[in-house]
Amino acid sequence: MAQTATPCRWALLGLSSIAQTFVEDILLPRDSSDPISHIVTSVSTTGGQERAHKWLSERKVPNSQDVTVFATFEKMLKSGDFDVIYISTPHPLHYPHALAALNHKRNVLLEKPATMNRPQLERLIQVSKEQGVVFMEAMWTRYLPATLFLQQHIMPQIGPIRRVFADLSVPIASKDMDLTSRLLDKGAGAGAWLDMGIYCLAWADVVLNPDNENKKIPKVVFADSIPYYTGKEDVDDINTVVISGKSESSGQSRAVAIVTTSLTLAGSNKSADKLAVKKVGPSVKIEAENAQVCIPFPLIRPQELHVEWYGSEHLDEKGDAKAEVIKLPVERGWGLWYQADVIAKAVRDRKSENGQKPGLAIGEEESLRVMQWLDDARELAGIKYNPASEAV
Numbered sequence: 331m332a333q334t335a336t337p338c339r340w341a342l343l344g345l346s347s348i349a350q351t352f353v354e355d356i357l358l359p360r361d362s363s364d365p366i367s368h369i370v371t372s373v374s375t376t377g378g379q380e381r382a383h384k385w386l387s388e389r390k391v392p393n394s395q396d397v398t399v400f401a402t403f404e405k406m407l408k409s410g411d412f413d414v415i416y417i418s419t420p421h422p423l424h425y426p427h428a429l430a431a432l433n434h435k436r437n438v439l440l441e442k443p444a445t446m447n448r449p450q451l452e453r454l455i456q457v458s459k460e461q462g463v464v465f466m467e468a469m470w471t472r473y474l475p476a477t478l479f480l481q482q483h484i485m486p487q488i489g490p491i492r493r494v495f496a497d498l499s500v501p502i503a504s505k506d507m508d509l510t511s512r513l514l515d516k517g518a519g520a521g522a523w524l525d526m527g528i529y530c531l532a533w534a535d536v537v538l539n540p541d542n543e544n545k546k547i548p549k550v551v552f553a554d555s556i557p558y559y560t561g562k563e564d565v566d567d568i569n570t571v572v573i574s575g576k577s578e579s580s581g582q583s584r585a586v587a588i589v590t591t592s593l594t595l596a597g598s599n600k601s602a603d604k605l606a607v608k609k610v611g612p613s614v615k616i617e618a619e620n621a622q623v624c625i626p627f628p629l630i631r632p633q634e635l636h637v638e639w640y641g642s643e644h645l646d647e648k649g650d651a652k653a654e655v656i657k658l659p660v661e662r663g664w665g666l667w668y669q670a671d672v673i674a675k676a677v678r679d680r681k682s683e684n685g686q687k688p689g690l691a692i693g694e695e696e697s698l699r700v701m702q703w704l705d706d707a708r709e710l711a712g713i714k715y716n717p718a719s720e721a722v
C-alpha cells in the first residue's frame with residue numbers, strides 16, 4: 331500500500347522570474363511513492379488580485395482561484411494558512427522580509443544570496459532558532475543528484491584537493507536592457523558577484539569543505555572587479571577571486587580556488603536561454619591528487635561529471651588516462667523542487683515530534699562560509715552597496 335504524501339503548503343512573497351520557475355517545478359507531476367506533495371495556498375503582492383490570479387493561472391497552479399491573495403505581506407504572515415514561505419524579492423529586501431517572517435514563527439525558504447552580508451545572515455539564523463522554526467537559503471544546486479553524488483562517492487576517492495576553478499559568465503547585460511531591471515539596478519543588489527559569484531563560491535565550498543570538518547576555513551586572498559557601466563552607474567561585472575587554505579605548520583597553500591564571473595562575457599547576449607548554450611570548456615574543474623573532475627556549463631545545474639583518473643590502472647592501451655562520464659540528470663523540471671523537498675521534510679518531521687523543538691537552519695555552516703567569502707571579496711575588490719541595505 332502506497333504511503334500518503336505529506337502536503338507542504340506554500341506562501342509566495344514576490345512573483346519574480348525565479349518564483350515562476352520554482353512554482354512550476356514544485357507542482358510538476360510526481361510518482362505516487364513520493365513522500366511530499368506541494369501546494370500553493372497564499373500569495374502576497376502589491377499588484378492586485380487580478381494580476382496575482384493571472385500569474386498563478388499561467389503557472390498552471392491547481393485551483394488557482396482558491397489561492398488567497400494578500401494585499402500586504404504583514405497580513406499574510408498573520409493570517410495566511412501555509413507551512414513554508416518562499417521569499418524571492420530583490421536582494422536588499424531578503425533580510426527585512428525574512429526577519430519579519432521568522433518573528434511571526436514562519437518557516438522560511440529564502441532566495442540566494444540570503445542576505446547582503448554575513449551579520450544579517452547570522453541574525454536570521456539566530457532568530458530562526460529562537461522562534462523554533464526552519465530556515466534555509468535556497469542554494470538549490472547543492473541538492474541536485476550530480477552535486478550529492480560528487481560529494482558522497484567521488485570526493486572520498488580523488489584524494490587531497492590541490493586546485494578548483496569555478497566560472498559562471500553569462501552575457502545577460504546589454505545597452506538595450508531597461509535600466510530599471512534588477513540585473514542593472516544597484517539599489518536592487520545588481521552585479522555579477524551576488525547573482526553569479528554565490529554559485530561559484532558554493533562550488534568552492536563543496537570542494538574545499540566537503541564534510542564541514544575543515545576547522546581552518548580557507549580565506550579570500552585576492553579579489554578584483556572590472557565594472558560594467560549601465561548608462562547610469564557602475565555594477566560589478568568581470569570578477570576574479572582567489573581563495574586559499576594555508577597549512578598552519580608550513581604556511582604553504584593546501585588548496586586554492588579560483589572563482590570568476592561576468593554578466594557581459596562568454597558569447598552573444600542574443601540567445602533567449604543563455605543557460606542552455608553549449609560551451610566547450612568546463613564550468614567547474616577540480617584537480618586532486620588521484621583524479622580531475624570537470625563539470626560542464628552551467629554549474630548551477632550540473633548533470634554530468636567528467637572524471638579523469640590518474641594512476642597506471644586507469645590508463646588505456648596507449649598509456650593515456652581514461653575519462654569517465656557519469657550522467658546524473660535532473661529527474662524533472664529545472665531542479666528547484668529538490669530543495670523544496672528538503673525543507674518540506676524538515677518541517678514535516680518537526681510536526682511529528684512531540685514538544686517544543688529548537689529552530690533549525692538547514693545548511694547553516696555552508697551558507698555562513700560562502701557569505702563570509704562574498705563579504706571579504708567585495709571588500710578587497712571595492713564592490714559597495716547602499717549602507718542602508720546592509721544594516722542589521
